[in-house]
Amino acid sequence: MYDVLIIGAGIIGTSIARELSKYNLKVCVLEKDNDVANGTTKANSAIIHAGYDAKNGTLKARLNVLGNQMFDKLCRDLDVPFKRIGSLVLAFDDNDLNTLHKLYDNGIKNGVKDLYILSKEEVINIEPNVNKTVKAALYAKTAGIIGPFEMAIALAENAYENGVEFRLNSEVIDIKKEDVYVVYTKNEKFKARYVVNCAGLYADKINDMVSKNRFKIIPRRGEYYLLDKSVKLVNHIIFQCPTKLGKGVLITPTVHGNTLIGPNAEDLEDKEAINTTREGLRFVLDTAKKSVEDIPIGMSITNFAGLRARTELDDFIIKEAEDSKGFINVAGIESPGLSAAPAIALYVLDILKSSGLEFVRKNNFKNKRKGIIKFSDLSFEEKNELIKKDSRYGRIICRCEEITEGEIVDAIRRPLGATTLDGVKRRVRAGMGRCQGGFCSPRVMEILSRELKVKMEDIIKDHEGSYILTGPTKKEVD
Amino acid sequence: MQYDLVVIGGGPAGLAAAIEAKENGIDKILLIERDRELGGILQQCIHNGFGLHIFKQQLTGPEYAERFINILKEKNIEYITNTMVLDITDKKEVYILNEKLGYKKINAKAVILAMGCRERTRGAISIPGFRPSGIFTAGTAQRFLNIEGYMVGKKVVILGSGDIGLIMARRLTLEGAKVIAVVEIMPYSTGLTRNIVQCLKDFNIPLLFEHTVIDIKGKSRVEGVVVAKVDENKNPIKGTEIYYECDTLLLSVGLIPENELSKKAGVIIDKRTSGPFVTESMETNIEGIFACGNVVHVHDLVDYVTLEAKRAGKAAAKYIKGTLRRDGVKIITINGKGIRYVVPQIININNSKEVTLFFRVDNIYKDCKLEVRLNEKVIKSIKKDKVTPGEMETINIDFSKLDIKQDDKLFVEVKE
Structure with a gap:
């Protein structure tokens, strides 16, 4: 019997799990996929928004601004890459200028600090590559960039270390309300006093298992280009003025030094439609050119799409179901969901508290999580010391990102470690570079096979069924 | 050290x-x-x-x-x-x-x-679609087969007719896989003619010119690809789409x-x-x-x-x-009409009186001449039945009898 059962191990589920792990509670996270952070969390803009955008008075506005301020400490404690590089919303005409001032006023109302309207000259001075027809920009100093899946993985690892259980490959197929909640997966059932629904795109399905108050999650797809590290286009997160469909196409450096361009916005029915499209990518590129004219798209190293889990409301749905005490929905977490995540976790704790869950602080809570050593960031001396201790740090596996065998082994062996090629990639970036795993994937598979004691043919790329090899070759070539 | x-x-x-x-x-x-x-x-x-x-x-x-x-x-x-x-x-x-x-x-x-x-990877040429397993560059697949000893798939479409792709078409076929087609966006192959004959024709593997992969299907493993004919600007032509059911897409795109x-x-x-x-x-x-x-x-x-x-x-x-030698006159080579590049780009004739120029043409040319000019003067002209971008050309130049001045330009051109 659990005190709290969390459904979904994305950025929201892991944020809540980690927050709950500070208290003497029995908590379990159920995740349908074979890894944490494998849904919307792994494919988004990776931005920590300042909070001027969401309409004043909404949960989005409040939790974004609160959440934004929590990232410095959180990322220090959890050893997650985060940089407050600031964002610019570019204005190209009078309409846009009007929008800038509205955003500015809204931001001030929301409590966003360090907001400025910059002149054309000031913009070009700090962003020499932006389109010279720019008239002004809204500068938000507090906006930042982050590794979103690194964040969720770190939260999960830290929660795990503090006693939270994680069940991967555990899709919830039914929930029954008896004296407590009974949550069914294919092979198991779990009893819990409280259930927190963080199922992202599937939050409506989970809600339907419990509550009569329905809502519908509408997958809104966003497509992106990722450019090679040798391309340096911008220094800040560059937005255009928002439209009805959202914050529009942005250009931003990533925490790892690539350039990210996207997303578009397209409402779909299919919750698994994470495919990119020719039209979508074309739109992204054409629109981005309004911000920066000269985009070397030949330096693209990959393109990908993510699905925002939005509802018809303009706001997050974070509340206890009215007809089912102890069942808390955390749904419709589209942008600025990542930025708000730490604040959402606190907000959910408040809801649990007012619903009667008793919170007693653990005295042995470990707030620090030790991340995977990043070999390429070490000094000459540090590198040699590390190799002396463990020679596997002397063997580069991923040439493009300079990732050593030592780092990959750590990614596999640590709690909630990687079991797939993409799992390794998300944790240490092997295969994330310009050759996209062309050189290193055979080596990484070999390491996975050795560490997990499974056959090469059984190593998968990502989801179940994503096998890579079909069997040995003929023994003799004719 | x-x-x-x-x-x-x-x-x-x-x-x-x-x-x-x-x-x-x-x-x-x-x-x-x-x-x-x-x-x-x-x-x-x-x-x-x-x-x-x-x-x-x-x-x-x-x-x-x-x-x-x-x-x-x-x-x-x-x-x-x-x-x-x-x-x-x-x-x-x-x-x-x-x-x-x-x-x-x-x-x-x-x-x-x-x-x-x-x-070059899928990302570099921006093929849209899902991101399942089963998409390999030809060289990575070659490594899996020939060094690691594993097969990568059973039904294969190959995009690009570079040499490794052609070689792998034959290799996969010999290993029992079905290679459905090789798809090439250009009107010509970027591979060697001998490889097209020995690796595709001998095995009845179709080679589709001016076609490309426009979509990849399959959420876990590749389930199929959509191929379409392209126009002269390399844009897919509506209505020409062909769906190939396959579990593997090999890329040999440069x-x-x-x-x-x-x-x-x-x-x-x-x-x-x-x-x-x-x-x-x-x-x-x-x-x-x-x-x-x-x-x-x-x-x-x-x-x-x-x-x-x-x-x-x-x-x-x-x-x-x-x-x-660092002294002496230096000349530069220039890729003229029909030539994509010339190596070396700079020649100091004090170090070598005879230099081999390596270069590639930018398209298929038939019954043409490859011409080398020193500034305006033609110093070499070689007749060719056919030249293609897939095959590197070489020409030896003997500078000993030429009057060379600093910053002279050596042009290589295709004359039709």
Whole structure:
């Protein structure tokens, strides 16, 4: 019997799990996929928004601004890459200028600090590559960039270390309300006093298992280009003025030094439609050119799409179901969901508290999580010391990102470690570079096979069924 | 650690360069290879056809490599494998990493860059669709089959008619896979004619020109690809879509010289080749840093890599001994009409009276002439039945009887 059962191990589920792990509670996270952070969390803009955008008075506005301020400490404690590089919303005409001032006023109302309207000259001075027809920009100093899946993985690892259980490959197929909640997966059932629904795109399905108050999650797809590290286009997160469909196409450096361009916005029915499209990518590129004219798209190293889990409301749905005490929905977490995540976790704790869950602080809570050593960031001396201790740090596996065998082994062996090629990639970036795993994937598979004691043919790329090899070759070539 | 010459890369270019330097009197040489063994990509090229020009024999890739590896060992040239070069400076300091030595700095009098090339990926050509498993570059698939001993799929579509793709079409077929089609966006193949005949025609594998993959289906593993005909701007033509059910998509869509390391040393890259600007001595803009093989420009025959590497090895030896000439008139080569690039880009005739120009045409031309002009004057004209971008051309120029002035221009052109 659990005190709290969390459904979904994305950025929201892991944020809540980690927050709950500070208290003497029995908590379990159920995740349908074979890894944490494998849904919307792994494919988004990776931005920590300042909070001027969401309409004043909404949960989005409040939790974004609160959440934004929590990232410095959180990322220090959890050893997650985060940089407050600031964002610019570019204005190209009078309409846009009007929008800038509205955003500015809204931001001030929301409590966003360090907001400025910059002149054309000031913009070009700090962003020499932006389109010279720019008239002004809204500068938000507090906006930042982050590794979103690194964040969720770190939260999960830290929660795990503090006693939270994680069940991967555990899709919830039914929930029954008896004296407590009974949550069914294919092979198991779990009893819990409280259930927190963080199922992202599937939050409506989970809600339907419990509550009569329905809502519908509408997958809104966003497509992106990722450019090679040798391309340096911008220094800040560059937005255009928002439209009805959202914050529009942005250009931003990533925490790892690539350039990210996207997303578009397209409402779909299919919750698994994470495919990119020719039209979508074309739109992204054409629109981005309004911000920066000269985009070397030949330096693209990959393109990908993510699905925002939005509802018809303009706001997050974070509340206890009215007809089912102890069942808390955390749904419709589209942008600025990542930025708000730490604040959402606190907000959910408040809801649990007012619903009667008793919170007693653990005295042995470990707030620090030790991340995977990043070999390429070490000094000459540090590198040699590390190799002396463990020679596997002397063997580069991923040439493009300079990732050593030592780092990959750590990614596999640590709690909630990687079991797939993409799992390794998300944790240490092997295969994330310009050759996209062309050189290193055979080596990484070999390491996975050795560490997990499974056959090469059984190593998968990502989801179940994503096998890579079909069997040995003929023994003799004719 | 101090060496006269450090050679980076133990493939055909690095091997030949190191041997040539040794034969030219350089003793303290270190050859560095990142893989487990020497030989580079040749080790996974188990088909034959290597060495026709140099040995007048049909060798497999490993056999070709072995000849050079044996000489390297006989000549006691020092080499280390499983070693990655992480940095080079313009002062020819080379930073290496391996399990035994750790992270070390090596000082060299000269450096030869021979890191080869890598394959263009799906991301580089922006194919839309899902991102399932079952999408491989042809070279990665070749490694899985020929080195690791695993098959990558059962029903295969190959995008791009580069040589590795063609070779893999045959290899996969011999391993029992069904290769449904090879799809090429251009109106011609970028591979060698002999490979099209021996790898596709002999196995009845269709080759579709002016077609490309426009969508990839399958959420876990590839389930199929959509192929369409393209117009002259390479845009897919509506209504021409064909759906191929398959579990594997192989990409053979081009090779890119791997110059991330070169750039760290300040080596300037020519956009036409994606490799360093080089002289007749294969020297880059950084004095004492030479380059050869696929890191300079992508070759289609290893024999030419070997020849080019020998040039680099010999010149590096001269440089170390202080006999490489820097004085004298320099001319520049220019890719004229119909020519994509010419290597070398700069020629100092004091170092070599006879220079072989390597170049590629930018399209298919029939019944044409390849013409070399010194400024306005035609100095060589060669009749050709057919030239194609898939086959590198070479022309030898003898400068001894020519009147050369500083900054003269040497044009290479296609005359139709």
